Amino acid sequence: xxxxxxxxxxxxxxxxxxxxxxxxxxxxxxxxxxxxxxxxxxxxxxxxxxxxxxxxxxxxxxxxxxxxxxxxxxxxxxxxxxxxxxxxxxxxxxxxxxxxxxxxxxxxxxxxxxxxxxxxxxxxxxxxxxxxxxxxxxxxxxxxxxxxxxxxxxxxxxxxxxxxxxxxxxxxxxxxxxxxxxxxxxxxxxxxxxxxxxxxxxxxxxxxxxxxxxxxxxxxxxxxxxxxxxxxx
Numbered sequence: 001x002x003x004x005x006x007x008x009x010x011x012x013x014x015x016x017x018x019x020x021x022x023x024x025x026x027x028x029x030x031x032x033x034x035x036x037x038x039x040x041x042x043x044x045x046x047x048x049x050x051x052x053x054x055x056x057x058x059x060x061x062x063x064x065x066x067x068x069x070x071x072x073x074x075x076x077x078x079x080x081x082x083x084x085x086x087x088x089x090x091x092x093x094x095x096x097x098x099x100x101x102x103x104x105x106x107x108x109x110x111x112x113x114x115x116x117x118x119x120x121x122x123x124x125x126x127x128x129x130x131x132x133x134x135x136x137x138x139x140x141x142x143x144x145x146x147x148x149x150x151x152x153x154x155x156x157x158x159x160x161x162x163x164x165x166x167x168x169x170x171x172x173x174x175x176x177x178x179x180x181x182x183x184x185x186x187x188x189x190x191x192x193x194x195x196x197x198x199x200x201x202x203x204x205x206x207x208x209x210x211x212x213x214x215x216x217x218x219x220x221x222x223x224x225x226x227x228x229x230x231x232x233x
Contacts, residue, residue, distance in 0.1 A: 001091075002035040002129045003075035008068055019066035021190065022175040024101050028090040029171060031074040039127030043164055051118060053086070053107045055170050059139040060103045060190040064094075071095050079133035083119050084108060089134045104139045140191045143229045145209040145216035152180060152206040154222070157198050167197040173228040177217040180208050187214060187232040198227045 006027065014020045019027075036042040046052055066072065072092050079087045086107040092100045109118045118124075155176070163169040173194070181187075198204060198219075204227065209216030214233025220226050 001075045001077040001131055002031070002038070003073050004031060004034060005071065005073050008066060008070045008072065010068060013068045017068040019070075020175075021060075021062070021178055022171045024060075024062070024066065024092065025103075025171040025174055027072070027074045027092060028076065028103060029169075031076045031090065032088070035076060035129070041127060047112065050112050051124070052110055052112050052165070054110055054194075055105060055107055056085075056194060057106045057139040057141070058103055058190065058192040059105075059137055060101070060192075061136050062101050062188045062190075064098060064100045066092065066100050070100075072100065076129070077131040078125065078128040079104070079131060081120050081125060084117055086120055086125075087133060087139075089131070091134070102134055102136060104134055104136060106139045140193060143191060143193055143216070143231055145218055145229055145231065146211050148210040149218075150208045150210075152208065154203045154205045157200055157202045157204055159200055161198075162200050167199050168227075170194065173219060174230065176204075176206065177219065177228075177230050180206050180217055181215060181232060185215060185232070189233050190230060191233075192228065192230040194228050196221075196225055196227050 008019055012019055012023050072094060075091045077089055079089045081087060088105045088107060090103040094100055109120050109124060110116060111118050157168055161168045161172040203222055205220045207218045207220055211231065214231055216231045218226055218229045
């Protein structure tokens, strides 16, 4: 496992002094990016070899609140792969070694020129920390959200949502989606799938789905294209 230590800062927390969901995912994202630099597989190095890892889906477990000034350790490791898909786990622990949040993720390796999947070779996996997959349930292959849906006002994909791949950063989908959850709604599990990349200036329509257990949020295009589906429960 690769890990690093951090402190939850004022700029990380919400109005209640707690680290929000998208802040947790930013810690996960920072962890893998720091590790990628160490093993010479950061986005610039990957771009030179014409490949990129694309995140397909998440299963996230929120175990304990993470608050302002908490000292945390963030860890990540590759938890397996087959010919087309790679799997990665993340974990955040406090000073006492208690798990605060964890995630299972599914990735695909693509050829950046053709935008088609590549078979994952041993060379593609060299350097990544490898460990056992967390016993938390696997990330979803697909989500089936209910037809009991409320369509919200469209929003634009802002410049601040765009990352170095020139599309909407994965954490930004969660930041936007959580805006449509009721203040009193509590959840500890999140399933999500990324279906299509959104780019700057695109019009995105948030749709709130009433689920038997929890709330679903889909972010869609005007033509019905689904960018991301997320279920909170």
